[in-house]
Every structure is written in structure tokens, then in C-alpha cells.
Amino acid sequence: MRHGKKINHLGRTAPHRKAMLSNMAASLIINKRITTTVAKAKALRKYVEPLITRAKEDTTHSRRMVFSYLNDKQSVKMLFDEVAEKIAKRPGGYTRILKTGNRLGDNADMCIIELVDYNEFLLQDDSAAKTKTRRSRRGGSTKAKAEETVATKSEETAPAAETKEEAPKSEDSTSEESTDEKKD
Template structure:
């Protein structure tokens, strides 16, 4: 009986499985993104996350431990030189699995596995979203109507007012320019009217 054994053998013997995961981990570190099946990606996530955590401390012992898993000098140097600096502030969850549909031959569920800190598109979107979102607590004191606006909102309102003023000034300048162009040529009657006004 194998009750409670959730370990996915991936249809391989131990040596084959560990060699495959080691190669996949090296490829992920070097290329930052790989395409594979969902089952292999989930097994690889359990294999590579502790390695990435170990790489945060750059000393001889951690390099030797990581090399014992990866067995590839190029990927170890890439991990400690480039990847470790980017993931330094992240407390776990270094990889992301994005499902891409089924494979044509055997209908296996495929996915793209990537290092989270190296996807520039998603990082820029999340940074833009963070600046706009405002968190609020439930149940606390309600804001009074007389309470001042937050600084960020006040700054936005000031910028909008300044932009509107600039637009209004530009419009008035355009109107004045058009009026000057359409001025009536001076006749004797106009000259007399101006003298009377003075």
C-alpha cells in the first residue's frame, strides 16, 4: 500500500528522475523560462525553490551544496551572479507556472515555467497597479467629510487644475490672436470714436 505518498515519480527510476530535474533546473536558471508538462513543472518547483533560497547566501558552502544538485558550473555561476541579486528581497515563490493548453500528440497538459523576477512585462504591470490601488480596513472609523484628502490625491487634483489653467490660457491667447487678425481697418468714424473714449 502507498497511502499518503504524494511523491510524483514521473514514470522514471530515481536516478533518471533526479538527472532530469537537475537538467531542467539548470535550463530554467540559464534561460529564465522553459516549456514543459504541468506534472514535471510542479515536481521541478519543489526541487528548485530550496536551491534558489540557498543561493541568497553567497559563500563556498552554499555554492558546493547548489553544485551537488545542479552539476553544471555555468548555471551555478549564473545563479549566484545574476539571479540571486534579483530574488534577494523575495521570501519564496520564485517561480511561476502558466498553463498553455494541451500537447497535440498525447494531450498532455503543457505549461510555461518562469522565474518571477525576470518577466519584465508582468513586473511593470504590477508596479503600475500598486501605485494606483488604495487599501482600506473594514469596520474602523468612518472618515469625516471635513477630513483632508490624502497627499497623493491632493497632488493629482493640483496637477489637473494646473493643466486646466494652462489650457484656458492657451485658448484665450488663441481668441486674442484671432481677434487681432479680424480687426476692422481704421476709418474716420473709428478714429473719432477712439478720441471720444479717451
């Protein structure tokens, strides 16, 4: 029984698991997204999110603590310089897991784990959704309807007068005359 055992061991020994999560976290910080299995992604999320939270405070102590987990100077530098600026206002939830289907060889559940603030496609969709106004089905306010009707009435009266003067000169009247001649 697994009472109180919250760590997914991922079928590895403790030092192998620690090295694997360290390498995956460094790759995630450098590349902003990686493809892996769902189980590894969930374990990586628990591993990397506290490191990103620690990166919000740029001190020597926090850099050394993060380096003890990552063991990669380049990823630590990128985390504190680039990633920490983008996530400064975010209270948590720095990663997103997107399931992509099953792997061909062993049918393992695969996914993409990415840093939330670096997906340009989803950020563009969010900004477009915020700028779009929402329309209700039951109709808008009476003030807006009144303004629209006044505008349409004024547009209808001005062009209508011009079209009445041109109506006898239109091609429709000539086509009617030609059909009358054919009938006689």
C-alpha cells in the same frame, strides 16, 4: 489510497526522477526558461526554489549542497553569481508557470516555467503600470479643476481678441458676400 504521499512520481523510478529534475533545474538556471509539461513544472518548482533560496548565502557549504542536487558546475556558478544577485530581495516565489495549451501528439498540458526576474516583457509592463497615474471616474480634486479652468480662461481671452480683429478679413465673410451676389 495515497494518504500522505505528497511527491508526484511522474511515472518514473526514484533515480530517474532525481536525474530528470536535476537536469531540468540546471537547464532552467542556465536558460532562464524552459518548456515542459505542467506536472513536471510543478515538481521542478518544488525542487529548484529551495536551491535558489540557498544561493542567497554564498558560502562553500551552500555551494556544495547545491552542487549535490544539480551536478553541473556551470549552472552552480551561474546560480550563485548571476541569479542570486537578482533575487536577493525577493522573499520567495522565484519561478513562474505560464500555461501554453496542449501538446499535439498526446494532448498533454504544456507550459513554460521561467525565473521571475528574467522576463523583460513583464518587467516592462510592471514599470509602465507603476508610472501611470490612476484616474477615478467621479472627477478629480477641486483644486486641480480650479487650476484647469483658470488656465483655459486665460488662453481663451488672449486668442479671442486676436481672432475678433481678423474676423472681417477671413474667407468666411467673402464667401457670404459671394452667396449674396448669387441670390440677387
